[in-house]
Amino acid sequence: MSGGEFNSWQTVQAEVLRRINAREWKPGDFIPNEAELSVEFGCARATVNRALRALADTGLLDRRRKAGTRVALNPVRKATLDIPVIRYEIEGKGQTYRHTVLSQERAVPPSGIRARMQIEPGIKLIHLVTLHLADGKPYVFGDRWINPEAVPGIESADLTVKSANEWLVANIPFEGGDFSFSAMTAGKREAEILACREGEGLFVIDRSTWNDGLVITSVRLTFAPGYQMHTKI
């Protein structure tokens, strides 16, 4: 390749990737610095920077502020997951979305939820169980706890109209969240709600989101059999 071809960060990235793949640059090797590469490629240093950053984001390069950039020795590949609102996920598949609130009450949370949400003993939260349906069939149900102290307006929200999932995303910004993905075995309750057999393996997402140091909500999403979550790297 001649220098003139490197007119975008993508072409620079492709060439760096080629050199790593061809083992011209081997795992653990330092690669030339941005200034050197920008001269070699005949492009702006910012272009090189953008390309190397993208490769560092996937774990293929290991960048240290002072030491320089190496080809990663033990690459931990990083994948990006989209976390959409459930309605958009279902509608994105061309299916009709509907949700129904199975229960809504004020209750003292169990100790696991209390610890995760950093709630004092005896404090009541909003406890909500919502079933989301795709083309009329159970898709996922959310067993959710909401801290009303952290969610202004929740008391007067009608969560049978917009689901809590959608209402919270639309109304309450959040800074961060914890996600955990696992599998469980359907018991009587899950089988009833999801219209599946007891003993089926179900995909589960546990998710807590917070803002300003307060946990807003903690939800366990239990998906009907056959659910798959996809990503690419």
Add this chain to the structure above:
Amino acid sequence: MSGGEFNSWQTVQAEVLRRINAREWKPGDFIPNEAELSVEFGCARATVNRALRALADTGLLDRRRKAGTRVALNPVRKATLDIPVIRYEIEGKGQTYRHTVLSQERAVPPSGIRARMQIEPGIKLIHLVTLHLADGKPYVFGDRWINPEAVPGIESADLTVKSANEWLVANIPFEGGDFSFSAMTAGKREAEILACREGEGLFVIDRSTWNDGLVITSVRLTFAPGYQMHTKI
């Protein structure tokens, strides 16, 4: 806040986040451009750019090259997943790693694998089943197909020494991969290999990786009961 405080992209990000959270900038609103913000914050434009990019990466801002940057109307939050080598994952928990090859053969893959790996009918691939153990207990097993055409050196590699998982990461660079996460119900085979009961819900990762347009390998990882995969946003 006065301008002098914005001396890092993190402080700029925090202030932008504060304005979104306080709804000074509402969902769907255009925010000032980078040049305007760099004047307001008294910092380099690159600092503003880095902060806005980080917020766009999490889905909170919606950046369009020509139209400008808006607060996302329907934020699709993005989470990043680390995909480590299984040995590192287990050792990272302070457990002892061991692996054992349950079977290795040349075989014609089933049609699902053949389609996923874009293999002609009748072509034999390497089929390998490897159990990974943590502190001597089954942790996950990989049912893996490898295309020897795409993996130079695989024929002479002893995959009972380094697992195929680790050998491939160390020796064969890859450009990309497809991941799918789901749950299954343990049958007789899974129960035997993982020493669990039939009918338990198990977490499953299906993963195909490719390089230079060829699918290198396709593996189904089936985890022992209780496995959780974590991430934060």
